[in-house]
Amino acid sequence: MIGKILKDQHGHVAGAVPAGPGAARPPITAAHLRKDAWWALPLATFVFLASFVVYSTWAAFQNAHYFAAPYLSPFYSPCISASCVHATFGGGLPDLTFPVIGLLSPAFLVLWGPGLFRLSCYYYRKAYYRSFWLAPPACAVKDVKEGYTGETRFPLVLWNFHRWTWYVAVLFIVVLTWDALLAFRFPAPGGGATWGVGVGTIVMWINVILLAGYTFSCHSCRHVCGGHVNEFSKAPSRYGIWSLVSRINPQHPTFAWLSLFSVGLADLYIRLVSMGIIRDLRITF
Amino acid sequence: MATTFTLRLFRGDAKGGTFRDYPVESEEGMVVLDLVHRVQASQAPDLACRWNCKAGKCGSCSAEVNGQPRLMCMTRMDLFQPGETISIAPIRTFPIIRDLVTDVSYNYVKAKQVPPLRLKPPEADGTYRMMQEDIDRIQEFHKCIECFLCQDVCHVIRDHEEKKTSFAGPRFFIKIAGLDMHPLDTVDRSRFMKDAAGIGLCNITKCCTEVCPEHIHITDNGIIPLKERLADEMDPVVWLLRKFRGVKPKTNA
Numbered sequence A: 001m002i003g004k005i006l007k008d009q010h011g012h013v014a015g016a017v018p019a020g021p022g023a024a025r026p027p028i029t030a031a032h033l034r035k036d037a038w039w040a041l042p043l044a045t046f047v048f049l050a051s052f053v054v055y056s057t058w059a060a061f062q063n064a065h066y067f068a069a070p071y072l073s074p075f076y077s078p079c080i081s082a083s084c085v086h087a088t089f090g091g092g093l094p095d096l097t098f099p100v101i102g103l104l105s106p107a108f109l110v111l112w113g114p115g116l117f118r119l120s121c122y123y124y125r126k127a128y129y130r131s132f133w134l135a136p137p138a139c140a141v142k143d144v145k146e147g148y149t150g151e152t153r154f155p156l157v158l159w160n161f162h163r164w165t166w167y168v169a170v171l172f173i174v175v176l177t178w179d180a181l182l183a184f185r186f187p188a189p190g191g192g193a194t195w196g197v198g199v200g201t202i203v204m205w206i207n208v209i210l211l212a213g214y215t216f217s218c219h220s221c222r223h224v225c226g227g228h229v230n231e232f233s234k235a236p237s238r239y240g241i242w243s244l245v246s247r248i249n250p251q252h253p254t255f256a257w258l259s260l261f262s263v264g265l266a267d268l269y270i271r272l273v274s275m276g277i278i279r280d281l282r283i284t285f
Numbered sequence B: 001m002a003t004t005f006t007l008r009l010f011r012g013d014a015k016g017g018t019f020r021d022y023p024v025e026s027e028e029g030m031v032v033l034d035l036v037h038r039v040q041a042s043q044a045p046d047l048a049c050r051w052n053c054k055a056g057k058c059g060s061c062s063a064e065v066n067g068q069p070r071l072m073c074m075t076r077m078d079l080f081q082p083g084e085t086i087s088i089a090p091i092r093t094f095p096i097i098r099d100l101v102t103d104v105s106y107n108y109v110k111a112k113q114v115p116p117l118r119l120k121p122p123e124a125d126g127t128y129r130m131m132q133e134d135i136d137r138i139q140e141f142h143k144c145i146e147c148f149l150c151q152d153v154c155h156v157i158r159d160h161e162e163k164k165t166s167f168a169g170p171r172f173f174i175k176i177a178g179l180d181m182h183p184l185d186t187v188d189r190s191r192f193m194k195d196a197a198g199i200g201l202c203n204i205t206k207c208c209t210e211v212c213p214e215h216i217h218i219t220d221n222g223i224i225p226l227k228e229r230l231a232d233e234m235d236p237v238v239w240l241l242r243k244f245r246g247v248k249p250k251t252n253a
């Protein structure tokens, strides 16, 4: 088959690759010869990613304490089912009830979006292939599993649809920005609303800025903004946007971590305020 | 001031071999290759090692120093603790010839398979025009010195020998990227990338980028953009925009 592809696409059919079992490699059996603490990074990644997954799943199942006027937790935004404490678009979708699970928490109606976006993110793929899959655990350290198919088979081949999840993620940035704007509008003691700023407002803004940094430094974003162009001189505006995205793209892993923390902490903050455990400091005008 | 180190060198060939220790002195400013040469000059005249420029530009002196793929001539001795025992192994992904020398011809086979550039017809006045911004991106890939450290570290072939037939490796992904992003290119390499070069086997774990002595962003600027180019085929938005604009994809007619 490879021969035919090479012919169709103008590659040269070259001699056979010196391969085969062992192919007379250096007779060194050690899985690796590294002396540094190569295991520290995958271990730390494992601990942080796993803790986030545990916390966010727990928070999504709570179906309570996700709204402390005027703050809405990012895990529950946009809140679109009828039972929402704070429905984002007025009404809401009918509640879904399942056997065993009971009422479906509105968090699950939205979490699939950001969830799939992060799961298929090029950076997180690197992070979890190293720390969970151990393929490879670190550079020049042997893969733990014998067989390997990379991202050529179901389900991992689906990560090639990362771009679709990016389109969805952009919509989430719009919604979360709206939530952050509403976080300036506090309920007035005598009814109605008054403007102000609270610690929660700042928390929500930091979160949405970091999430936007993460979303717009994405590799798929870089590609759609201009990465697909071969003659930049003929597409100056796309070149401009591409150059901008290319500037923040190297910070994508940093944004990935910071926004992961900020989204969890924003939920936690709003949860604690809503439970009455901490008091939100605020100034209203 | 001289410091003594122990070089633990791999000695042997395909039939068998072991690591042997050589105590050797290092002066200020020396690199690993200097010490290997000292061992060769004083203790092991039959030690096989490949080198050429001693300036990080020929890509011959690739080895695994303390288990990490590196150029021996660019690895300074002040990286190590005085007195440390430093292991030096051949690049393990390729068949061994002897001691630190391996047979890297896998890479030459893969190089030949890459569909080369096919230029567009010239402009009306018979010339070609390219602007600097058109080629900035691909110039990065041209810094490659073919040391094959990225090929050595890539777990797809390092840990799965059988993948050598269906996988081209990071060095050739940036080669393909350099051609595919070329402003005058006309070749469609999509099936080649997927089915002959095996880009889907790369799980973007970025070890190639970590070891590249030329600091080429192999994954971020080469492999991922290529994966994204392939993803265009499945993107309805791109399809619509192309229809609307009348952009024709590359073909091999």
Ligand code: SF4
Binding pocket: B150, B153, B154, B155, B156, B169, B170, B201, B202, B203, B204, B205, B206, B207, B208, B209, B219, B223
């Ligand atoms: S990023 Fe891909 S090509 Fe580079 S070393 Fe990892 S698997 Fe190999």
Ligand code: SF4
Binding pocket: B059, B143, B144, B145, B146, B147, B148, B149, B150, B151, B170, B171, B174, B208, B211, B212, B213, B214, B215, B216, B218
């Ligand atoms: S891409 Fe970098 S590591 Fe790979 S062969 Fe070229 S210079 Fe060496």
Ligand code: FES
Binding pocket: A117, A118, A121, A122, A123, A124, A162, A166, A214, A215, A218, A219, A220, A221, A252
């Ligand atoms: S979100 Fe990380 S690459 Fe797209």
Ligand code: FES
Binding pocket: B051, B052, B053, B054, B055, B056, B057, B058, B059, B060, B061, B062, B071, B072, B073, B074
């Ligand atoms: S000797 Fe040329 S790169 Fe090291």
